[in-house]
Amino acid sequence: MSADPTERPxxxxxxxxxxxxxxxxxxxxxxxxxxxxxxVRDGQVLGEGATQPVGGxxxxxxxxxxxxxxxxxxQGATVYVTLEPCSHHGRTPPCVDxxxxxxxxxxxxxxxxxxxxxxxxxxxxxxxxxxxxxAGVCLDEALALNVGFVSRMSRGTPWLxxxxxxxLDGRSALPNGxxxxxxxxxxxxxxxxxxxxSCAVLTGIGTVLADxxxxxxxxxxxxxxxxxxxxxxxxxxxxxxxxxxxxETWIFTAREDAGRAAELAAxxxxxxxxxxxxxxVDLPGVxxxxxxxxxxEVHAEAGAVLTGALLQAGxxxxxxxxxxxxxxxxxxxxxxxxxxxxxxxxRRFQFVDVRGLGPDVRLRAQDPSRLAxxxxxxxxxxxA
Amino acid sequence: MSADPTERPxxxxxxxxxxxxxxxxxxxxxxxxxxxxxxVRDGQVLGEGATQPVGGxxxxxxxxxxxxxxxxxxQGATVYVTLEPCSHHGRTPPCVDxxxxxxxxxxxxxxxxxxxxxxxxxxxxxxxxxxxxxAGVCLDEALALNVGFVSRMSRGTPWLxxxxxxxLDGRSALPNGxxxxxxxxxxxxxxxxxxxxSCAVLTGIGTVLADxxxxxxxxxxxxxxxxxxxxxxxxxxxxxxxxxxxxETWIFTAREDAGRAAELAAxxxxxxxxxxxxxxVDLPGVxxxxxxxxxxEVHAEAGAVLTGALLQAGxxxxxxxxxxxxxxxxxxxxxxxxxxxxxxxxRRFQFVDVRGLGPDVRLRAQDPSRLAxxxxxxxxxxxA
Numbered sequence: 001m002s003a004d005p006t007e008r009p010x011x012x013x014x015x016x017x018x019x020x021x022x023x024x025x026x027x028x029x030x031x032x033x034x035x036x037x038x039x040v041r042d043g044q045v046l047g048e049g050a051t052q053p054v055g056g057x058x059x060x061x062x063x064x065x066x067x068x069x070x071x072x073x074x075q076g077a078t079v080y081v082t083l084e085p086c087s088h089h090g091r092t093p094p095c096v097d098x099x100x101x102x103x104x105x106x107x108x109x110x111x112x113x114x115x116x117x118x119x120x121x122x123x124x125x126x127x128x129x130x131x132x133x134x135a136g137v138c139l140d141e142a143l144a145l146n147v148g149f150v151s152r153m154s155r156g157t158p159w160l161x162x163x164x165x166x167x168l169d170g171r172s173a174l175p176n177g178x179x180x181x182x183x184x185x186x187x188x189x190x191x192x193x194x195x196x197x198s199c200a201v202l203t204g205i206g207t208v209l210a211d212x213x214x215x216x217x218x219x220x221x222x223x224x225x226x227x228x229x230x231x232x233x234x235x236x237x238x239x240x241x242x243x244x245x246x247x248e249t250w251i252f253t254a255r256e257d258a259g260r261a262a263e264l265a266a267x268x269x270x271x272x273x274x275x276x277x278x279x280x281v282d283l284p285g286v287x288x289x290x291x292x293x294x295x296x297e298v299h300a301e302a303g304a305v306l307t308g309a310l311l312q313a314g315x316x317x318x319x320x321x322x323x324x325x326x327x328x329x330x331x332x333x334x335x336x337x338x339x340x341x342x343x344x345x346x347r348r349f350q351f352v353d354v355r356g357l358g359p360d361v362r363l364r365a366q367d368p369s370r371l372a373x374x375x376x377x378x379x380x381x382x383x384a
Numbered sequence: 385m386s387a388d389p390t391e392r393p394x395x396x397x398x399x400x401x402x403x404x405x406x407x408x409x410x411x412x413x414x415x416x417x418x419x420x421x422x423x424v425r426d427g428q429v430l431g432e433g434a435t436q437p438v439g440g441x442x443x444x445x446x447x448x449x450x451x452x453x454x455x456x457x458x459q460g461a462t463v464y465v466t467l468e469p470c471s472h473h474g475r476t477p478p479c480v481d482x483x484x485x486x487x488x489x490x491x492x493x494x495x496x497x498x499x500x501x502x503x504x505x506x507x508x509x510x511x512x513x514x515x516x517x518x519a520g521v522c523l524d525e526a527l528a529l530n531v532g533f534v535s536r537m538s539r540g541t542p543w544l545x546x547x548x549x550x551x552l553d554g555r556s557a558l559p560n561g562x563x564x565x566x567x568x569x570x571x572x573x574x575x576x577x578x579x580x581x582s583c584a585v586l587t588g589i590g591t592v593l594a595d596x597x598x599x600x601x602x603x604x605x606x607x608x609x610x611x612x613x614x615x616x617x618x619x620x621x622x623x624x625x626x627x628x629x630x631x632e633t634w635i636f637t638a639r640e641d642a643g644r645a646a647e648l649a650a651x652x653x654x655x656x657x658x659x660x661x662x663x664x665v666d667l668p669g670v671x672x673x674x675x676x677x678x679x680x681e682v683h684a685e686a687g688a689v690l691t692g693a694l695l696q697a698g699x700x701x702x703x704x705x706x707x708x709x710x711x712x713x714x715x716x717x718x719x720x721x722x723x724x725x726x727x728x729x730x731r732r733f734q735f736v737d738v739r740g741l742g743p744d745v746r747l748r749a750q751d752p753s754r755l756a757x758x759x760x761x762x763x764x765x766x767x768a
Contacts, residue, residue, distance in 0.1 A: 170554020
């Protein structure tokens with residue numbers, strides 16, 4: 001998308017302030033999007049705010065109330081908001097109504113709301129009320145904050161990143177299975193941030209049986225811990241597994257077993273049977289189910305077998321790889337995939353961020369076509 | 385090393401200019417070190433220069449002549465030079481004599497010259513002549529330019545980096561051997577810069593027989609192409625190999641075969657028989673031989689077997705890894721190494737630089753103890 005011709009030189013800087021407010025509620029708004037809003041007149045902030053946890057006010061309302069609390073009228077001001085204001089009655093009244101009532105001269109948004117109940121309608125109603133609208137300012141940064149919300153709204157499935165920790169030569173464990181700890185403290189702490197921002201942490205029964213992980217969030221304060229999900233074809237989940245900590249856990253299986261399901265239900269584990277044609281769990285089916293259950297982002301933290309299966313099933317949108325500066329030579333790979341004859345068959349991603357984390361590096365890579373689709377869905381309507 | 389208390393605020397900036405001049409002769413000075421020199425008075429450059437190809441003048445002489453050509457006397461000025469000036473008669477007279485004759489007030493150096501014929505003597509003679517000396521300014525940057533020279537002078541063997549190109553999951557080739565091209569144009573062009581700066585490009589007979597590479601330098605203009613070296617235990621080198629292009633090539637073998645050696649000599653290939661106790665080529669012996677033959681830096685570009693053997697023999701100081709954002713699953717690894725039982729047995733490096741190159745990333749990692757040893761050898765004598 002080319003830049004909106006109505007964009008002004010100061011817009012990007014104010015939008016970045018709004019994005020930073022949205023970033024500040026990273027761990028609390030899901031399944032609602034993370035949104036920030038700043039109201040400005042003559043270079044002065046009148047009010048600002050970010051989306052509150054589900055059921056609480058959206059960013060625009062917070063910012064309007066902030067201005068009101070300061071006794072500063074918003075009429076004629078400019079409102080910067082990272083997502084198109086909602087135009088529908090959800091758990092809260094439409095933000096568009098509140099904005100129209102406050103009568104700013106101009107609203108600048110970063111991305112459109114792909115929610116089919118909004119999807120351009122918010123911007124159209126602002127324009128219809130005589131408010132100038134500029135759209136698409138800092139679109140990519142806004143999308144990065146809410147790519148999971150966009151995915152769920154536009155294609156019905158969450159955005160899934162596969163988290164992996166490996167040596168420089170791509171070994172995720174020694175031949176004897178040892179993998180603690182290939183990467184260091186800083187990488188592990190960063191991994192907890194990604195767990196914390198996700199709506200669900202997904203692993204496989206193999207990892208549960210081998211390591212009995214808690215899969216909880218440490219190192220990050222969160223009031224909304226992600227759902228834990230286990231893929232368990234043969235329903236081997238032990239009722240005493242440590243990850244069954246009282247919060248509802250979802251176990252996807254290919255095997256109907258009412259007795260085992262009841263036993264697990266006693267530990268607050270919900271068993272969902274979704275067999276695929278091959279007798280294993282239907283992975284694309286799981287993704288659709290999760291999309292229907294308000295899951296925006298999935299943090300998959302599994303072994304090479306399940307990671308490979310998710311890749312083969314087309315369920316992986318992004319790789320989150322922590323790499324240690326060591327060579328192991330032999331051992332488990334990062335993802336078990338069928339042998340290919342030609343590089344045309346390689347699973348290709350696109351690096352979007354590479355950075356050092358203590359002694360290690362973190363490499364993020366996204367599926368370029370998935371990102372393009374999300375970007376298209378988030379591109380705001382230029383005219384109603 | 386703590387900072388030299390005689391360092392002045394402007395020193396680092398002038399030294400960086402001298403380092404940049406040294407960087408500009410990256411491909412032409414070996415086996416001499418890359419050195420830059422800037423002569424300054426009252427914030428004005430009087431003269432500057434960098435080391436010329438072997439037999440030509442060193443950086444200090446170039447800078448002094450530059451000042452002379454401009455008619456600017458150097459007396460009382462400050463000389464910035466990236467390496468301790470030489471104090472011995474080599475192919476050219478000692479730079480220290482020329483500096484003393486020019487009578488600057490002060491000489492600032494980045495690193496000491498680990499050449500046993502210099503090694504503090506250059507700085508001592510400057511001090512003895514009443515010239516103020518500040519040492520260790522931008523030491524690490526200077527070391528990075530000449531780590532190979534420092535290695536050869538201090539431990540008698542070159543600095544070797546193992547160049548690898550792999551997928552994100554550490555596969556250097558498909559199961560059928562295909563590896564062209566996992567990484568893209570920008571990564572390959574960068575690889576030619578590393579070939580060009582090295583004194584020797586080393587590969588294994590397996591790579592020669594499989595790919596028949598030229599191993600020459602493309603994408604970079606150089607008047608001093610690196611020596612080509614093949615490790616060839618059983619002396620299987622074909623006389624028609626493309627890398628035998630007329631320039632003298634060195635072939636290390638474990639097998640005496642006068643007939644084959646004569647046949648290869650006709651292609652200007654010199655066969656050196658260095659068998660180890662295991663009947664294979666004695667790799668540490670090769671490194672010592674190369675050190676004795678003026679090789680500062682070795683660019684090893686080999687398959688997983690030879691790369692693994694070099695690692696096991698302790699011959700690898702640095703990893704130069706080009707990584708493509710793709711997953712291959714199956715295929716050759718980056719280095720064949722024996723299986724280990726514990727992460728304590730991992731071969732550990734330290735990331736020193738990570739950057740994007742087109743769609744790929746380049747990760748450089750060094751052996752921390754090797755780097756520390758080189759740094760100690762390059763740390764200038766603070767007092768005579």
